[in-house]
Amino acid sequence: MIAELGHIALILALGVAILQATLPLYGLRRGDERAVAAARSGAMTQFALVLLAYVCLSLAFANSDFSVIYVAANSHSDLPLMYRLSAVWGAHEGSLLLWVLMLAGWTLAVSIFNRNLPANVTALVLAVLGAISVGFLLFMLATSNPFARHFPVPAEGRDLNPLLQDPGLIIHPPMLYMGYVGFSVAFAFAISALLSGRLDTAWARWTRPWTTAAWAFLTLGVTLGSWWAYHELGWGGWWFWDPVENASFMPWLVGTALIHSLAVTEKRGLLKSWTVLLAILAFALSLLGTFLVRSGVLVSVHAFATDPARGVFILIFLAIVIGSALTLYAWRAARLSSPGELNFLSREGLLLFNNVFLAVAAFAVILGTLAPLVAEAFGHKLSVGPPFFNLVFPLLTFPLVILVGFSQRVPWKQGVFAETLRAVRWPALAAVVAGTALPVLLQDRWSWGAAAGAVLALWAMVTAVQEIWRRVRARSTVAEGLALVPRAVWGMSLAHFGLGVFVLGISQVSSFGAERDVRLAPGASATLGRFEFHLEAVKQTRGPNYDADVGTVRVERNGRAIATLHPEKRLYRAQQSVMTEAAVDHNLLRDVYVALGEPFDNGDWGIRLYYRPMMRLVWLGGVLAFLGGLLAISDRRYRLAQAAAAAARESTAPAVA
Amino acid sequence: MTRRQQRMFGVGVVAIGIGLAVALTLVAFRKNLMAFYTPTDLVAATVPVGTTLRLGGMVEQGSVKRGDGLKVEFMLADCTHRVAVRYVGLLPDLFREGQGIVADGTLGADSVFVAHEVLAKHDENYMPPQVADAMKTPAGHSCAPFKPVGKPVTS
Numbered sequence: 001m002i003a004e005l006g007h008i009a010l011i012l013a014l015g016v017a018i019l020q021a022t023l024p025l026y027g028l029r030r031g032d033e034r035a036v037a038a039a040r041s042g043a044m045t046q047f048a049l050v051l052l053a054y055v056c057l058s059l060a061f062a063n064s065d066f067s068v069i070y071v072a073a074n075s076h077s078d079l080p081l082m083y084r085l086s087a088v089w090g091a092h093e094g095s096l097l098l099w100v101l102m103l104a105g106w107t108l109a110v111s112i113f114n115r116n117l118p119a120n121v122t123a124l125v126l127a128v129l130g131a132i133s134v135g136f137l138l139f140m141l142a143t144s145n146p147f148a149r150h151f152p153v154p155a156e157g158r159d160l161n162p163l164l165q166d167p168g169l170i171i172h173p174p175m176l177y178m179g180y181v182g183f184s185v186a187f188a189f190a191i192s193a194l195l196s197g198r199l200d201t202a203w204a205r206w207t208r209p210w211t212t213a214a215w216a217f218l219t220l221g222v223t224l225g226s227w228w229a230y231h232e233l234g235w236g237g238w239w240f241w242d243p244v245e246n247a248s249f250m251p252w253l254v255g256t257a258l259i260h261s262l263a264v265t266e267k268r269g270l271l272k273s274w275t276v277l278l279a280i281l282a283f284a285l286s287l288l289g290t291f292l293v294r295s296g297v298l299v300s301v302h303a304f305a306t307d308p309a310r311g312v313f314i315l316i317f318l319a320i321v322i323g324s325a326l327t328l329y330a331w332r333a334a335r336l337s338s339p340g341e342l343n344f345l346s347r348e349g350l351l352l353f354n355n356v357f358l359a360v361a362a363f364a365v366i367l368g369t370l371a372p373l374v375a376e377a378f379g380h381k382l383s384v385g386p387p388f389f390n391l392v393f394p395l396l397t398f399p400l401v402i403l404v405g406f407s408q409r410v411p412w413k414q415g416v417f418a419e420t421l422r423a424v425r426w427p428a429l430a431a432v433v434a435g436t437a438l439p440v441l442l443q444d445r446w447s448w449g450a451a452a453g454a455v456l457a458l459w460a461m462v463t464a465v466q467e468i469w470r471r472v473r474a475r476s477t478v479a480e481g482l483a484l485v486p487r488a489v490w491g492m493s494l495a496h497f498g499l500g501v502f503v504l505g506i507s508q509v510s511s512f513g514a515e516r517d518v519r520l521a522p523g524a525s526a527t528l529g530r531f532e533f534h535l536e537a538v539k540q541t542r543g544p545n546y547d548a549d550v551g552t553v554r555v556e557r558n559g560r561a562i563a564t565l566h567p568e569k570r571l572y573r574a575q576q577s578v579m580t581e582a583a584v585d586h587n588l589l590r591d592v593y594v595a596l597g598e599p600f601d602n603g604d605w606g607i608r609l610y611y612r613p614m615m616r617l618v619w620l621g622g623v624l625a626f627l628g629g630l631l632a633i634s635d636r637r638y639r640l641a642q643a644a645a646a647a648a649r650e651s652t653a654p655a656v657a
Numbered sequence: 658m659t660r661r662q663q664r665m666f667g668v669g670v671v672a673i674g675i676g677l678a679v680a681l682t683l684v685a686f687r688k689n690l691m692a693f694y695t696p697t698d699l700v701a702a703t704v705p706v707g708t709t710l711r712l713g714g715m716v717e718q719g720s721v722k723r724g725d726g727l728k729v730e731f732m733l734a735d736c737t738h739r740v741a742v743r744y745v746g747l748l749p750d751l752f753r754e755g756q757g758i759v760a761d762g763t764l765g766a767d768s769v770f771v772a773h774e775v776l777a778k779h780d781e782n783y784m785p786p787q788v789a790d791a792m793k794t795p796a797g798h799s800c801a802p803f804k805p806v807g808k809p810v811t812s
Contacts (some may be wrong), residue, residue: 054693088718144691293665338772341664343663343667344667344670344671353671355669356675356678357678360675360678360679360682363679363682364682364686367682367683367686368686371686371690380692381689381692381693382690382692382693383690383691383693384686384689384690385689385691385761387689388685388686388688388689388690389687391684392681392682392685395678395681396678405701517727517745517746517747518726518727519726519727577750577751578750578751579750580750597747597748598747598748600723601723604750606727606747607747608747
């Protein structure tokens with residue numbers, strides 16, 4: 001019964017979405033206010049229906065209702081409840097449902113928080129969001145219904161992919177989807193601007209908090225994904241330039257460019273059509289990312305053959321959304337003139353450079369990710385490995401990080417070269433001195449890469465702090481100054497500080513990280529740098545749905561015990577699949593990572609040892625950027641913008657009526 | 658310089674910058690392309706010794722031989738040919754005989770493929786599509802369940 005209820009809720013949601021996508025447009029054309037207002041009630045109803053469907057699927061998982069095909073394929077009665085609930089988004093159908101739920105949630109949020117915007121803007125935005133929802137609900141109902149049943153009912157489920165049975169996977173996909181789906185709001189605003197021809201400073205101010213929120217969630221999602229891969233895949237890597245990772249990185253790069261170009265559009269009214277194009281591309285890449293990962297298209301175009309209906313639907317949907325958006329853009333973008341000059345030595349000028357580098361970076365990732373697909377269509381088989389990305393990315397990141405420090409100091413409109421240099425001379429000196437010394441102090445070693453990375457990182461961090469300090473110093477007391485720094489500036493500085501932390505982490509871990517594969521008999525030991533690893537024993541244990549070999553590894557540094565780690569090798573009973581559970585001892589300065597490889601006939605174990613300096617900083621940087629994004633959207637000027645729009649509406653209300 | 662000249666200069670700098678960045682990206686891209694070979698491809702082609710390439714196929718039943726420490730040797734095969742692969746290190750969880758895998762490495766002078774990385778996807782039923790293709794006979798049928806066929810490349 002529950003599954004059918006969920007199914008019906010989805011069908012009703014589709015009906016509501018169709019109304020939400022069409023009625024407001026009709027209303028705007030005919031001046032029918034009731035039809036325009038339907039957008040808001042549609043958003044609410046749709047959210048309630050999709051939430052109901054989502055709860056139904058969760059209940060089916062909680063009750064282990066194996067008559068539902070999707071539950072049978074992704075759950076098991078021994079699976080802990082926590083994982084049964086997160087298994088909802090463990091595979092294609094359920095993750096689509098989560099996607100639609102998030103979309104309905106963002107739509108609801110827009111309808112609530114944008115109450116005060118002009119009614120026609122909100123109605124257009126909600127209609128566009130409704131249209132996207134129509135596409136997804138159709139896709140789900142036509143090709144990937146999570147509520148489909150099968151008979152006879154299997155006695156037991158096939159269990160959730162063991163890789164996904166991890167706390168990281170409980171929060172990573174929802175955060176990533178929050179980001180992906182969040183860009184649909186920026187997209188909807190862009191489309192509404194193109195349709196209505198209204199793209200002004202106010203438009204940018206309405207769009208910014210939504211875009212920043214989406215970007216913040218995507219940042220956190222990508223960060224969590226990296227953290228999960230690091231400790232769950234058992235390879236000790238934190239970024240593999242795997243197509244699936246790149247699928248989330250492409251919209252992130254474009255989204256980062258977008259939040260910066262939106263700043264220029266809001267403050268100076270420039271780069272309008274570029275901003276709109278970025279908003280379209282960010283969402284297009286989010287769509288592409290979702291589909292690529294979930295449909296298996298990315299591994300090979302041939303994967304389409306496994307379920308032609310799905311593949312064809314995806315292609316058509318992508319073509320409609322991206323194609324119609326770009327056509328509309330080509331038709332209307334010329335109207336979005338940007339009055340005013342753009343000087344290259346000004347904040348907008350430097351932000352333009354930022355956008356150029358981010359765009360090239362996005363181009364590089366797209367090239368590296370999609371080239372194998374294109375090549376395969378022409379009958380060539382090739383792959384683009386990490387060396388390509390590892391070569392290209394540092395080169396593109398260096399100028400970006402250098403720009404960060406300057407663009408906070410250069411004023412809008414027109415900067416003065418000498419003044420700018422004077423303003424940053426102390427941060428620059430501090431970054432160079434401390435950055436050069438850092439590798440020697442922490443590692444007793446020197447490397448150009450590590451030093452260059454540390455200098456850049458400290459430059460970003462010091463200039464971020466300086467930005468706050470500059471504003472504080474302008475006031476009479478520190479307390480007053482701190483209180484008067486706008487939240488948006490706090491957010492920006494925190495995110496840029498996070499960028500510095502991230503760069504510092506990457507540069508140290510890639511320069512000084514060490515790894516070693518060894519074969520050890522119980523009781524034997526191996527060294528890696530200053531660390532000594534003793535394999536004391538490997539014992540068998542039994543978990544809820546797996547059997548495991550658990551190693552006990554004592555780690556010493558210079559003869560002093562620092563940790564006892566318990567890496568595991570698990571055999572999940574239902575799928576008979578083997579999983580490596582690495583064990584990590586970490587602090588801010590270093591990770592020590594042990595993973596069990598394979599057992600040998602004579603009782604030896606293959607063991608992988610890693611030393612990863614400053615590994616945590618890579619993720620800490622991402623988390624700081626996320627928090628910075630949240631701080632920025634809480635800035636009071638966005639609330640003022642709402643209030644101003646409300647006031648404007650009040651004053652013109654009689655005329656409309 | 659007049660404002661206009663300044664502007665043109667700025668636009669020129671940006672254009673040249675973008676051009677350079679894209680050109681460098683494309684050069685790096687060309688240099689880092691790794692071609693995918695099946696054992697049959699590898700036998701047919703003349704691959705220069707030392708070129709990094711990606712080899713995909715099935716691990717032949719009964720071919721895995723462990724050596725001292727973490728040394729391991731096995732045969733990687735498709736329907737018609739096989740190649741000896743040498744590797745030092747830990748093998749992925751899903752590496753086992755009869756499983757489709759991908760190895761990155763170089764072909765040595767002795768016709769033994771020296772892998773520096775061995776990849777097996779984290780899914781029992783998953784076979785890299787390229788390997789799945791490699792496992793097809795000319796008639797289009799899969800030759801799995803895999804049995805060694807054809808003559809070895811080495812020996």
